[in-house]
Amino acid sequence: MDIGKLILDGPILLNIKENGVATITINRPEVFNALNEETADAFNVALEEIEKRDDIKVIVWTGKGEALSGGGDIRMLKSLDKVSEARRIFERAYIQNKRFYDLPVPVIVAANGVIAGVATGRSLAADIIIASEKAKFAANFINIGLLPDGGTSYFLFKKLGHHRTAEILYNGKMLNAAECLELGIFNQVVSHADLYPTVYAMADKLAEGPSVALKYAKQILRSCANNDFAAIASMEAGGQVQCWSTHDFHEGVSAFLEKRKAKFKGC
Template sequence: MAINILYARHERNLGLMTWLSRTSEISLGTGMTDIITLQGNDSWFILRENNVGLGEQMEEYTSILYEKRDNGIVLLTLNREKAMNSFNSALVNETIDACNRFNSDPQAKVLVCTGKGKGFSAGGDIGELASIDSVAKAKETFDLAARVVKSIYDIKRPVIMMLNGPVAGAAGAAVLSGDIIIASHEARFAMNFVNIAFCPDSGVSFFLTRKLGHQKAAEILYLGKILNANEALELGLYNKVVPREDLEKETFDIAEVLARGPSKTIEMIKFLLRQSPANDL
């Protein structure tokens, strides 16, 4: 038996809540599904229908590539190779749109993110940053960068970062917002904001502190450290480091295992992992 009722929290209508007995065989249907609580034999879910609150999606991308494969794996490639895939407003807006597109597609099971060419991303686009001429413009620019990180972080299904080369600045936060990070030996991790008199932005301090603790995060950010791939692996920032020629195979081997797995269960596991830092036993 399923009972659909309108559910609102913080004065926002989040969509339809479905009550579902674990022993029933009723499908949850399309859209994104969030576990709210588990109580006895019953589970509460929020079921958001496709494209609720997302607006119109872009028909074409110029700064990213979005490739959906038959097995449910989606490959998102940052496609500004000549600019080291740096984050300008076009790339950021398109990536946000692509994340919404992935989230609203019930057939999309795993997102793999990579960069075109020799590097993953150099972070913020220097040209755009240099053109900032007001506090309002600065806020708009950095808020947009934070939004793309949040868009990746909020994806309900697994996100694998395939680091083909160096990652720097705000792109580091985007990488750390993923679930699994597979890197080539060339994938240096540059957190050198302080070297250009910048504070870390886009969630870098949030992720580093939670992953490494205050002291190690402080060491990296105060000193503007550039970690090589093996150092990032030893610290636990990367899951695996492989030769560049093996990177795609290693990454997609993992993606295919996840795509074949029980997708709703994996969604639930991700939700529980996301909630665990704020929960107690």
């Protein structure tokens, strides 16, 4: 499958298609795409490349091999010998997941296998998770004597409430794909062979859409957790005014009236 031109190589791959779909791939399949410092550095470089461009419309995040990511590299964590080093590593995980959460365009996770540790928070920071039937979700920090990090507690609590989140986190429970779908952690579960065709069909469709409206929609959704009805309704009204002034609104209305497919330009 063509996922576009290779922009970055190494432990993190970044590919960008001409239609504005960017793919970030963790490329450490031999260790289930565990996240060490080199990988974190490379992930930041990929984010910097995406953030500086104005042609990125959708982002796909996935992993090479049998895992999206097994989480933080356990050997790296065990090798730390100072509290200051541990603090830097764990704070960096939070900062990077927050940066991922703040990306202004739609982000789709292609969950090709295990999602564990800090990768659980990062996947939940995305907008949509489409999973292979082989995918598993393991917020299992407690099994090695650690707490959930990277926002995992926040996202699971918002999605599942206290009691279900407590059951998962306190027991270090690994959820299979069907359980994640039932709980609403995954949006879709498809056969392993259909994962990437399904993901890129959605990504390509979104890339063809009215990108200004999509960005406002994401911005407002991100604001829903910490605002009341009046504040959100006001944001929606302001966003509507901005979208009304775009080419895409007028094209969309014309296409609707003329019973044809709209040709959006993202402006």
